[in-house]
Amino acid sequence: QSALTQPASVSGSPGQSITISCTGTSNDIGILNYVSWFQQHPGKAPKVMIYEVSNRPSGISDRFSGSKSGNTASLTISGLQAEDEADYYCSSYTISSTYVFGTGTKVTVL
Amino acid sequence: EVQLLDSGGGLVQPGGSLRLSCAASGFTFSTYAMTWVRQAPGKGLECVSFVSNSGGTTYYADSVRGRFTISRDNSKNTVYLQMNSLRAEDTAVYYCAQLRFGYWGQGTLVTVSP
Numbered sequence: 758q759s760a761l762t763q764p765a766s767v768s769g770s771p772g773q774s775i776t777i778s779c780t781g782t783s784n785d786i787g788i789l790n791y792v793s794w795f796q797q798h799p800g801k802a803p804k805v806m807i808y809e810v811s812n813r814p815s816g817i818s819d820r821f822s823g824s825k826s827g828n829t830a831s832l833t834i835s836g837l838q839a840e841d842e843a844d845y846y847c848s849s850y851t852i853s854s855t856y857v858f859g860t861g862t863k864v865t866v867l
Numbered sequence: 868e869v870q871l872l873d874s875g876g877g878l879v880q881p882g883g884s885l886r887l888s889c890a891a892s893g894f895t896f897s898t899y900a901m902t903w904v905r906q907a908p909g910k911g912l913e914c915v916s917f918v919s920n921s922g923g924t925t926y927y928a929d930s931v932r933g934r935f936t937i938s939r940d941n942s943k944n945t946v947y948l949q950m951n952s953l954r955a956e957d958t959a960v961y962y963c964a965q966l967r968f969g970y971w972g973q974g975t976l977v978t979v980s981p
Contacts, residue, residue, distance in 0.1 A: 758914070758928070802974050803912065803964075804969075805969025805971075846912050854924055854926060855902070855917040857914060858904075861912070
């Protein structure tokens with residue numbers, strides 16, 4: 758199962774918006790709306806920011822939003838804040854009845 | 868409140884075995900598939916093994932197939948990962964996760980070293 762493709766790094770200034778892409782295939786992102794996004798700070802467990810493409814769990818800021826088009830999903834962070842600096846991973850359910858993760862994106866707040 | 872409590876990690880010699888456990892609470896465990904995910908030092912997330920809600924369907928990454936066995940006991944709300952013939956490259960933090968809604972355990976460190 759090949760990993761989903763994410764940019765290695767994305768940066769932005771406080772207050773700006775950034776978008777992280779996650780590219781898969783018709784065997785994963787393209788088949789079902791089971792795409793999630795996770796934030797991970799150093800030494801911590803991943804934390805869900807978005808599930809089922811665009812749903813935000815309770816307690817997650819509405820500055821985080823998700824979308825999908827074809828085989829590519831995207832996470833947008835609006836009003837970038839210092840605390841958003843972290844690694845971000847996407848994941849998708851697959852045709853093989855399992856999950857696959859993205860390669861990970863390091864977000865830097867300038 | 869959803870909780871996933873991972874346990875069972877530790878230091879083991881190459882060729883040794885460990886059994887990880889993950890006790891779940893706060894959701895209807897028997898309804899959802901469960902996954903073991905690992906993260907080697909400085910690396911990304913890797914889905915190691917997956918088990919369907921009933922336990923009837925399992926998946927293993929190529930790197931662990933034939934050495935690791937996933938199972939679940941829905942009466943105990945617990946998922947297990949039996950790891951045999953451990954190698955240095957299996958060194959990682961192992962997380963159990965319910966990825967449908969993004970629930971994660973706190974992780975348990977497995978170190979394979981002489």
